Amino acid sequence: MMRALGVSNAFVSALCQIEQTKLSYAFRQLRPLSNEEGLLLATTLGRPIELRETIAPLQIDLKTPKNAKAVLPFVSANPIQHEEES
Secondary structure (H helix, E strand, O other): OHHHHOOOHHHHHHHHOOOHHHHHHHHOOOOOOOHHHHHHHHHHHHHHHHHHHHHOOOOOOOOOHHHHHHHHHHHHHOOOOOOOOO
16 A cells, blocks of 8 residues: 555654554564554555545645645545446
8 A cells, every 4th residue: 555655654654643663563564553553554545545546647645644634534524436437
């Protein structure tokens, strides 16, 4: 998910409010995240990916945690519907 978004551990840490050290350990499979943190991570990163794919070819700047945090409440309140390609 992080590669798909092109973001760093620091970005994900700021966005999800999970310590960078915890993320680093989890990504290197040294110490797992709690179930709550894992779910938060998956849902928080999944929504911007879904949004980006839905509005393609338009570009949306999700490179800073501030911008991403501003978009997430809108995305959560407005379900994304994919149109079938003909």
